[in-house]
Amino acid sequence: MSFERTQEKLKILADAAKYDVSCASSGSKRSNTSKGLGDATGMGICHSYTEDGRCVSLLKILLTNYCIFDCAYCVTRKSNDIKRAAFQVQEVVDLTINFYRRNYIEGLFLSSGIFKSADYTMERLVAVAKKLRLEENFNGYIHLKSIPGASDELMKEAGLYADRLSVNIEIPTKEGLKLLAPEKNREDFIKPMKKVKNEIILYNSEKKLIKSTPKFAPAGQSTQMIIGAIGESDQQIMWTSNYFYKKFNLKRVYYSGYIPISYDTRLPQIGTAVPMLRENRLYQTDWLMRFYGFEVHEILNNDHQNLDLEVDPKLGWALRNLEQFPVDVNKADKRMLARVPGLGMKSVYKILQARRFRNLNWEHLQKMGVALNRAKYFLICQSRDFERRDLTGPQLKSLILQNSTSKYQKILSPQLSLFE
Amino acid sequence: MILPQDYTLVYDGTFDGFLTCVFHVYDLKLKQVHIQRKSHAQESLFGTSEEVLTDLEKSDRVWKGIKKKTTAKGRSKLYYAFLSEQKQVENLLLRYIQYALNSTMLIDADFANQDVLKVTQVAKSVGREKHRMEAFVRFRLTKDGLYFANIEPDFDVLPLISAHFKRRYADQKWVIYDLKRNYGLYYDLEKVDIINLSLPDDFDATKTTSEFFATEELEFQTLWQDYFESTNIPSRKNMKLHIQHVPKRYWKYLSEKLR
Numbered sequence: 001m002s003f004e005r006t007q008e009k010l011k012i013l014a015d016a017a018k019y020d021v022s023c024a025s026s027g028s029k030r031s032n033t034s035k036g037l038g039d040a041t042g043m044g045i046c047h048s049y050t051e052d053g054r055c056v057s058l059l060k061i062l063l064t065n066y067c068i069f070d071c072a073y074c075v076t077r078k079s080n081d082i083k084r085a086a087f088q089v090q091e092v093v094d095l096t097i098n099f100y101r102r103n104y105i106e107g108l109f110l111s112s113g114i115f116k117s118a119d120y121t122m123e124r125l126v127a128v129a130k131k132l133r134l135e136e137n138f139n140g141y142i143h144l145k146s147i148p149g150a151s152d153e154l155m156k157e158a159g160l161y162a163d164r165l166s167v168n169i170e171i172p173t174k175e176g177l178k179l180l181a182p183e184k185n186r187e188d189f190i191k192p193m194k195k196v197k198n199e200i201i202l203y204n205s206e207k208k209l210i211k212s213t214p215k216f217a218p219a220g221q222s223t224q225m226i227i228g229a230i231g232e233s234d235q236q237i238m239w240t241s242n243y244f245y246k247k248f249n250l251k252r253v254y255y256s257g258y259i260p261i262s263y264d265t266r267l268p269q270i271g272t273a274v275p276m277l278r279e280n281r282l283y284q285t286d287w288l289m290r291f292y293g294f295e296v297h298e299i300l301n302n303d304h305q306n307l308d309l310e311v312d313p314k315l316g317w318a319l320r321n322l323e324q325f326p327v328d329v330n331k332a333d334k335r336m337l338a339r340v341p342g343l344g345m346k347s348v349y350k351i352l353q354a355r356r357f358r359n360l361n362w363e364h365l366q367k368m369g370v371a372l373n374r375a376k377y378f379l380i381c382q383s384r385d386f387e388r389r390d391l392t393g394p395q396l397k398s399l400i401l402q403n404s405t406s407k408y409q410k411i412l413s414p415q416l417s418l419f420e
Numbered sequence: 421m422i423l424p425q426d427y428t429l430v431y432d433g434t435f436d437g438f439l440t441c442v443f444h445v446y447d448l449k450l451k452q453v454h455i456q457r458k459s460h461a462q463e464s465l466f467g468t469s470e471e472v473l474t475d476l477e478k479s480d481r482v483w484k485g486i487k488k489k490t491t492a493k494g495r496s497k498l499y500y501a502f503l504s505e506q507k508q509v510e511n512l513l514l515r516y517i518q519y520a521l522n523s524t525m526l527i528d529a530d531f532a533n534q535d536v537l538k539v540t541q542v543a544k545s546v547g548r549e550k551h552r553m554e555a556f557v558r559f560r561l562t563k564d565g566l567y568f569a570n571i572e573p574d575f576d577v578l579p580l581i582s583a584h585f586k587r588r589y590a591d592q593k594w595v596i597y598d599l600k601r602n603y604g605l606y607y608d609l610e611k612v613d614i615i616n617l618s619l620p621d622d623f624d625a626t627k628t629t630s631e632f633f634a635t636e637e638l639e640f641q642t643l644w645q646d647y648f649e650s651t652n653i654p655s656r657k658n659m660k661l662h663i664q665h666v667p668k669r670y671w672k673y674l675s676e677k678l679r
């Protein structure tokens with residue numbers, strides 16, 4: 001490996017890969033059994049954080065940024081005048097292994113521009129993963145990008161070596177995709193996704209019969225959507241997201257506020273702020289759907305097509321459904337506790353456990369670390385002291401905003417604990 | 421404050437030593453008791469002070485007793501909190517153990533009880549430090565083909581991270597050395613041992629000199645620093661969040677932060 005050449009390539013190909021926000025390295029079950037290198041069991045570790053506060057857990061690079069396509073929202077697009085580079089398979093393997101041995105990373109996230117054809121590109125990605133697994137005895141995490149249009153055979157092979165596969169939908173609506181990436185169509189994205197989903201199902205049913213069935217993409221599939229590139233509504237984004245979660249059993253959908261990268265008139269101009277707050281609200285909604293028992297239409301529907309940026313989506317929902325409150329801390333079931341604004345799932349579990357020993361009052365809750373600044377308006381407990389005024393939604397909203405401005409300017413974190 | 425009628429037990433700082441003290445408390449039916457590690461022990465004008473010798477048989481008996489009255493989670497909380505080395509944590513743990521042994525219910529989740537809550541909180545900070553060290557250890561390849569890392573954790577977390585590193589780096593020799601507590605873990609491809617190093621006087625843990633480290637080591641550090649820079653998105657910069665995740669006190673041994 002020539003140091004200077006690799007260094008130059010790494011700068012270009014890491015820079016081009018950074019717009020993919022997925023960073024997860026958890027959810028796999030690959031353990032180190034044969035005294036090889038690495039394991040990918042358990043939670044996945046953030047080894048560092050970028051200055052924008054995102055988790056660094058994987059070596060996230062493109063194999064190459066040469067591309068035959070010209071998607072308007074992408075820095076790698078053919079018509080963009082930038083430096084191009086391509087890694088050799090062995091270079092990626094060496095970088096991954098050496099970074100891993102130094103405890104810099106959990107593994108590799110390899111994506112690529114499409115050179116020659118979808119299959120030609122996918123083949124190279126698979127070759128890297130295969131080499132890592134078979135020649136280097138590497139059990140760390142591998143996330144491969146499924147190249148839209150890649151053949152079923154290649155996707156099947158990819159799943160044997162990778163922990164996770166992802167295809168980015170990028171543009172949440174069909175019309176938007178047509179406008180910005182006319183050469184692409186949704187079917188090309190969906191085909192590899194479908195194949196992987198079916199293989200995972202097949203694998204899971206075979207595993208029940210034969211224990212030694214090889215693993216197939218044990219950390220499942222994910223996708224990413226770009227937010228704010230074509231004026232879509234939050235409802236459109238989250239309904240699309242919900243559709244993909246349900247239809248393809250996705251593990252994660254990522255939302256990435258559009259970062260202006262060109263003067264193309266179809267897109268927000270350079271200098272336009274990245275919609276980070278909106279992105280945060282979308283992640284919160286995603287959380288509510290996956291962990292808090294909400295249906296997407298409860299939060300976003302034809303009457304409420306966009307999230308309120310001023311308050312988090314759970315509070316927004318509660319303000320529209322005040323008749324369901326207050327909730328009794330000492331009696332309510334888990335489902336309803338999870339719907340109380342300000343209560344994270346951790347607090348919910350703590351409450352469920354602690355109330356077995358005694359009836360809880362405000363002081364107990366406070367000491368246990370339950371955040372009450374919002375929750376107090378929606379709860380009653382072992383105390384005579386609770387919000388008795390019959391406030392309307394808008395009144396309550398302004399009261400909460402007034403009383404919690406400092407807390408409210410909380411630092412935005414796109415992917416971590418969003419409610420606590 | 422130690423009062424004339426109080427009893428102080430001094431032990432060697434090990435977990436077994438602490439459990440031996442608990443044995444004494446029960447054995448001698450001590451009421452007003454303080455347990456202190458030797459390195460923290462303060463001379464007191466009042467009360468009786470006694471040095472307790474670690475006795476594995478006694479500590480084992482206590483642990484068995486605790487096992488009957490706690491959940492696995494509760495026991496791990498006790499151990500984690502112990503490793504915090506915080507002043508008077510022993511007294512807190514003793515109260516927790518007494519509460520557990522006296523109760524008919526398993527009390528590990530009684531968060532409205534002050535001692536249970538406190539132990540849970542301290543254990544949580546130790547757990548956070550464990551995770552940080554699993555993340556922030558940066559191995560550097562030495563001339564002898566050994567992967568060497570130095571750390572200065574807030575709490576004594578080496579015993580907690582050993583299994584993780586052994587599992588993950590099964591095919592390379594490594595050392596993780598706690599410079600603050602002056603001991604480390606050494607994995608020799610078979611097992612993990614505890615070691616004490618006498619580092620050269622001029623050893624600067626923040627520098628990667630060619631005297632100790634392999635030639636390619638600096639190259640990979642450079643590549644890693646480049647990567648770290650390239651993967652950043654300036655238009656999303658948020659230093660507050662960054663520092664919340666990577667507090668400044670850890671920076672000095674993080675290769676990506678050395679530029």
Ligand code: SF4
Binds near residue numbers: 074113
């Ligand atoms: S195909 Fe992929 S890499 Fe190529 S321009 Fe489109 S989005 Fe970018």
